[in-house]
Amino acid sequence: MSQTAQSVREDGVIASVSGPVVVARDLDARMNDVVYVGDEGLMGEVIEIEGDTTTIQVYEETSGIAPGEPVENTGEPLSVDLGPGLLDTIYDGVQRPLDVLEDKMGSPYLDRGVDAPGIELDTEWEFEPTVEEGDEVGRGDEVGIVEETVTIDHKVMVPPDALDEGETAEIVSVESGSFTVEETVAELDNGVEIQMRQEWPVREARPTVEKKTPRTPLVSGQRILDGLFPIAKGGTAAIPGPFGSGKTVTQHQLAKYADADIIIYVGCGERGNEMTEVIDDFPELEDPSTGNPLMARTSLIANTSNMPVAARESCVYTGITIAEFYRDMGYDVALMADSTSRWAEAMREISSRLEEMPGEEGYPAYLAARLSQFYERAGYFENVNGTEGSVSAIGAVSPPGGDFSEPVTQNTLRIVKTFWALDADLAERRHFPSINWNESYSLYKDQLDPWFESEVSDDWAEKRQWAVDILDEEAELQEIVQLVGKDALPEDQQLTLEVARYLREAYLQQNAFHPVDTYCPPEKTYLMLTTIETFHDEAFDALEAGVPIEEIVDTDSAPQINRIGVQEDYVEYVDELKSEITEELRSLY
Amino acid sequence: MKEYQTITEISGPLVFAEVDEAIGYDEIVEIETAQGETLRGQVLESSDGVVAIQVFEGTSGIDQHASVRFLGETMKMPVTEDLLGRVLDGSGRPIDGGPDIVPEERQDIVGAAINPYSREYPEEFIETGVSAIDGMNTLVRGQKLPIFSSSGQPHSELAMQIARQASVPEEEDGEGEGSEFAVIFGAMGITAEEANEFMEDFERTGALERSVVFMNLADDPAVERTVTPRMVLTTAEYLAFEKDYHVLVILTDMTNYCEALREIGAAREEVPGRRGYPGYMYTDLAQLYERAGRIQGREGSVTQIPILTMPGDDDTHPIPDLTGYITEGQIYVDPDLNSQGLQPPVNVLPSLSRLMDDGIGEGLTREDHADVSDQMYAAYAEGEDLRDLVNIVGREALSERDNKYLDFADRFEAEFIDQGFETNRALEETLDIGWELLSMLPKEELNRVDEEFIETYYHEDASDADNTEAEATAD
């Protein structure tokens, strides 16, 4: 979190303490100011002002804090530090780097009252100017580049609030060389000095020129997502599901394989070990687009379930502000928030301590507004510096009892355009990812088809429709089967069920833990579908030619469809398999 | 230390008192009643002039003349290795007639959160000797894996079996040597009878020596239950991370813990969350469950097996629901399987161990472990589904393939799951039984198993015999 020169304001004293909520008296503060509470200087934020009492949510544990202790105001809103060093880092909910905290605290436990800047202040970066003295620049314009990681060139920009909209200024000095993030790398003729480090209040969206219709998919390497329910770069998606249904695994898969430039992963009120897993795995795993370690494009924010509730409320804002910063550089950023329900619950907890009027199921009345403000910050944008960039936002939702009618799921669905519904029944039978294909949808499908048609195959949409139709038919037939058994169906319908089984087992299922199957490029997704279609066509021909269903179902080649997923050289495999299936089925008549 | 006789209100487990000094949030309080009884409590809310105190032992006997002392510190647990072998009450006071505990340290019972950066990812297989767990829902060191049960089910037997049998295959490099195994048992509101079962088992197997037992029984104060697990976990963390023990924590019954939370919430007139439980119950439970784990550079580990009885055997009830959202999987004890006499009556289908994937496989357990487990899940699920259909259409109406799956499901329960509470099965044996069962199915059906493993482990004759048999009947 940001540590700015503190403007002098009147300090106050604590009047009462109840969990994460502290009330102070005589504090001269504005809404959302960051304050330091008590003798230990715990970080907090002003969330309500009434007369001379100020209510503060405290980002650290408040045990032992007593009335009468001082409260000190920084006079600054909750902000993040932006600049090189954000990537390959893990933060808590108020952007304190967890490795630095471990160091400073000298303990594996999170102590309190320790602050740390969001980006290293004494690291020197090699700055390469991309402007010259005499150039005119506007707000947001790039003035130079530093290599932040092997993957990412960090664009040093004129802060968006340094100049007014449309205003330009002349570069009077700019130098290449090694600089810390606080040293000036360029100067404008209006006196503005540009450093690599910027600051931005987390609750305020960074400015843009306009939001555009997204037309490129965020390719995930997950068959059911790319194939049936794609999300756009700049799109929004929700993954609701009961516990253990695969929200986190899906989010991790996206973080690993989505073809975004930058990944911001927000672990909001979830398990510590899940974050540890990411910290362990990502430096080892290869980014499929560049071959570099995944951490080189990733920033993690971890406010686990046992960490202070107020910081859980702020962590999604910290995440999306960092995402917007890279978007401004012209990058495609994908943000995963696991789980937005924990964020909503943090709002509820704070709200109830404030004794606000509760809305539906105790959530504050502003729940819907907060959710939509958050997802509104996602999108495909024209940036203030003329570049284009995107923020895709994918939120897990953890509905109580797995019941999607609850407020967080419902309010989220009203905003997001992609819905990946996880299903406990599928998870129970280890059908993974357990995304229910009847309930899920993507409203981006049509606008993304042209991309898939030009990049993969011109009948992409047609094939998808074919698969969807078979699955729909299966759903209807299953209802009959439940009553009378499969053998009572006419043979052609039995065959449709068989085709649908391959769609479910080979195409819709994908093992995240298999080294090959875990990532499936769109070409492979497409080829798998066409293989199943080959089986479908040949099998129906055979049936028409009078071959009994038992024989068609009992071929040796068709079950190989289930092995396409684990093939590395899938093109060859699929080619051979298609001809084997054709040959074998034709040999039956 | 100042004494106050300023109690203004008594409400359920809460006492409100006026004070003229600064009292810290969460601070410990002693209340002495007119009868000379000393009760302990904790500050729940502290404002200028007034504090709300939650009294662990309940407020009966307190009146406005009782005197209130603030101890100036938050609740501590005296810890020492000498706790091993001891039986304590729910607040950590010895009740076994043994010597006083001479603490090496006194630690705050509200443990600070482990920095996620400092954790070590749990991936060391614990062999419990129970096939339903080892084979299908593998437990690893540092995991939190609750048992979801309901009243009257043999969850305690299962927990005891795990505590008795749990071992970790020898580490080759001899690292980890000197790390001993310890069990910490935290009872919250269970009956004396249940508690006795545990104690007898501990004594019979000599496990008590390497155990610490905390007892809050059904007739002990309910509010005390909110402290018991924190005492337990503080002790566990101390033994694990300072004394290198591999600690297995059994907490039973979490449902009683949650009821106590609800009671306090109601007394404070808080806005209740779902079904009357406090809105912060998720956070509160997380602060307990997340104290399981491993820490980089420390030898020991804290593994948790919390037991909870689901009200109405309904896993969407807030207690199991919130637990499932925090823990790393869950083991379901199933009343139907229990009435069929299966021991342990574990329903593997809804059960899950999320840390299994990283704890098993080549070099850890066996190369084919993940595939076998996956395939058995799928096959058992399919057989289970077909059972419903059989009830309607009869077995004859089903295809040969379907009949094989039905047989699989039956034998899976009889041979794989129903091993008895006293049998300790090695993992090899568990997987071998798995292969025996999978070999009932034609090879082509094993689409979740790597072809290489089918080569190695599939029992050709079993399926041949099956096939000829099937063909014979088909003829």
Ligand SMILES: Nc1ncnc2c1ncn2[C@@H]1O[C@H](COP(=O)(O)OP(=O)(O)OP(=O)(O)O)[C@@H](O)[C@H]1O
């Ligand atoms: N694509 C997948 N491939 C293989 N296994 C999967 C997949 N998705 C989920 N699983 C299995 O399901 C388990 C639970 O998944 P996950 O942890 O993602 O659930 P969740 O929905 O995040 O639950 P919670 O709400 O409790 O966090 C995983 O540990 C894994 O075993």
Ligand SMILES: [Mg+2]
């Ligand atoms: Mg999860």
